Amino acid sequence: MLRREENERITRSGPGTPLGRLMRAYWQPAALVSEMDPQRPVKPVRLLGEDLVLFKQAAGGWALVGRFCAHRGVDLAYGRHEDGGLRCLYHGWLYGPDGRCLEQPAEPPHSTFASKVRIPSYPCVERNGIVFAYLGEGGPPPMPHYDCFQAPDEYTFAFKGLWECNWLQGVEGGIDPSHVSFLHRFIDEDPRDVYGQQFSEEVAGTGQKLSKLVGDAYRPDIEVEQAEHGLRVYALRQLTDEIRHVRITNLVFPNAFVVPFGNDKVFCQWHVPIDDYHHYWYMIFYDFAEPTDKQTLLAQRLDEVSLPDYRPLRNRANNWGFDPAEQRDLTYTGMGLDINVHDQWAVESMGPIQDRTVERLGVSDRAVTANRRLLLRAIDAFEAGNPVPARPADEAAAAELTGPLAVDTVAPTDGWEQTWREREAQRRAGSPWAGDSARSAVGAPARSAAGDA
Known part of the structure; x- marks a missing residue:
């Protein structure tokens, strides 16, 4: 049993919370590589309460930046993936992988306004099919050798x-x-013999599937x-x-x-x-x-x-597919x-x-x-x-x-x-x-x- 304030402390992960700051100090999965469209590798991501956009860099690697244009708040998830970054559809502002505004086409040619504008950006690395992001302060730690x-x-x-x-x-x-x-018990025995199914595998030296043994x-x-x-x-x-x-x-x-x-x-x-x-x-x-x-x-x-x-x-909307007959048999x-x-x-x-x-x-x-x-x-x-x-x-x-x-x-x-x-x-x-x-x-x-x- 925890005190209410303790439960809040270990569950609330939004920006600025004690837990949120701690979790941002670690690399966190942001997306599967396989869910990125090869034709347009740009995807909105909500991570630790922040709205972001993940996109493929032209030179390789991934970039993660704030989702909304610093100009008028337009959604950059729909931006044009071009010229080394994301270009806002509204007025053409271009943001690079580091979140810096690189171009403001409607501003005067001599304007230096763009150099003063930056949206959030976070480092990314790809490991075995997952893009990881570091949302913390300072430089990211090296990846463990797990x-x-x-x-x-x-x-x-x-x-x-x-x-x-x-x-x-x-x-x-x-x-x-x-x-x-x-929770994972079967009334008789796990009927599956399916590749990659954890509890349907036999435990070596027992002649039993794991579901039967632990049950x-x-x-x-x-x-x-x-x-x-x-x-x-x-x-x-x-x-x-x-x-x-x-x-x-x-x-x-x-x-x-x-x-x-x-x-x-x-x-x-x-x-x-x-x-x-x-x-x-x-x-x-x-x-x-x-x-x-x-x-x-x-x-x-x-x-x-x-x-x-x-x-x-x-899921909850369909009672997780609950079937009383299946539960019985x-x-x-x-x-x-x-x-x-x-x-x-x-x-x-x-x-x-x-x-x-x-x-x-x-x-x-x-x-x-x-x-x-x-x-x-x-x-x-x-x-x-x-x-x-x-x-x-x-x-x-x-x-x-x-x-x-x-x-x-x-x-x-x-x-x-x-x-x-x-x-x-x-x-x-x-x-x-x-x-x-x-x-x-x-x-x-x-x-x-x-x-x-």
Whole structure:
């Protein structure tokens, strides 16, 4: 349970808010490369409560500038993409990638007025199908060397989805290990055998799909430790006296998490505020063993959303497709086979911003409470001008931010910590692209309890 002022402090991300200033100090996803029209790569973007326009630069790379012309407030999302920037349709003012006004055709030839005009602009970088933007003050930090950024393009897949609730609800759903035993459960067994579906994969050494295993072992021991990237979360399920299921997920501070997909696949997912009541999740899915089947993954995702806003077809307006017969006979939720919809329902049904002053948390919520404490401390630290988690000061520090390690395996009850690290090192050593990262990513454990509920 939080005090009302604490709940406001960790959910309100608009310009000038304490949380907003903190989140702007990190690179944030702004758009998918695939959603940019090759014929006219210009797109309006609303990010952290700001209205912006993303466009392709003539020399390569991306530019992100304020959406409205400084002259009379006209919408630059409709501007002409020409002469190295965006030209306003109203009076022809031209803005460059840095937001500077380059031309004012209607002004006298000798006028220097243009040199005094500038709209907001923010640096951008492209990583594995996502354009990231830095909206903070000063120069941006270097990008961390996380696996999702280090993986070659052919081993990755990027996508996004719109959820109609506050960003923190999405993050808290992703770092909650116990919900998977219920929310994603099937009445009999997951009937799918579909590429890239997380809970339909078999857990090596068990003969069971993940959905069945976690559904049967519904009371995991949950441990949380601090890590360079944020938090590492262990969900330990005792299968027999001799073996236990080890599932390791991660909070990547401030608004992402990393989750394993069976033996070789992992994804990193960011939850990025559009405003305080809506957000996009962005995902980079990556495979340690084989190139990804991008076309199959894209077709699967497009079956579930409407374009151009990436809004799920199952949503609040149609009760998330709830079917009582399906709930009785097939899925625990009655809301279809796509687990993204299950998660979406859980966090959207709380309301636009969850009232955390009335909730009751238990031991199984350790990761959620640890994250809230971390977030509140980081907001205070940033306001005081002190370092904050997972924001590297230089390239050497960025190179230390590797992984994070995301594991789904079975290990002996005795010695499980060493076993999963050895298997992770083997996986990386055998990967076509991750072998060089094995030593830096899989080190000795630095167990530091992040606190109980």
